[in-house]
Amino acid sequence: MIVAALSTAPAYAGPIESGIWSHACGTPPSVRHLDLSSRQAYEASIDPVLAYRQAQQDYLACLQRQGSEDIRTVRQTISTYIKAEVDIANAANARSDDAVRSAEQRFSGPGSVSLKPPATGVLGCCNR
Numbered sequence: 001m002i003v004a005a006l007s008t009a010p011a012y013a014g015p016i017e018s019g020i021w022s023h024a025c026g027t028p029p030s031v032r033h034l035d036l037s038s039r040q041a042y043e044a045s046i047d048p049v050l051a052y053r054q055a056q057q058d059y060l061a062c063l064q065r066q067g068s069e070d071i072r073t074v075r076q077t078i079s080t081y082i083k084a085e086v087d088i089a090n091a092a093n094a095r096s097d098d099a100v101r102s103a104e105q106r107f108s109g110p111g112s113v114s115l116k117p118p119a120t121g122v123l124g125c126c127n128r
Contacts, residue, residue, distance in 0.1 A: 023070075025062035029055035
């Protein structure tokens with residue numbers, strides 16, 4: 001059941017390994033600086049600097065967009081996984097509760113010990 005829930009989750013860009021996030025935005029653009037050695041050099045360096053700034057803005061926008069998508073996907077994947085685990089635990093607890101009630105009915109009588117099952121649903125942290 002957990003595997004089925006996780007297999008329907010959309011893919012995200014990639015894992016984080018050694019603090020590096022895999023994404024599909026490519027490499028950051030190469031930094032360009034104004035050349036102040038002369039007026040002619042300065043004027044020639046303006047367009048490359050403006051192109052760099054636009055490329056940088058596009059790159060950062062891509063990172064922001066993809067990062068937001070990845071965060072949303074990972075959050076949903078983890079929530080789905082936890083909910084599935086909670087559902088499994090709650091179902092097992094419900095079966096135990098039924099068994100306890102059955103045993104109390106079957107074995108009740110003088111000198112018998114009464115078992116009180118734990119409340120079901122105590123693991124319902126993620127049932128929203």
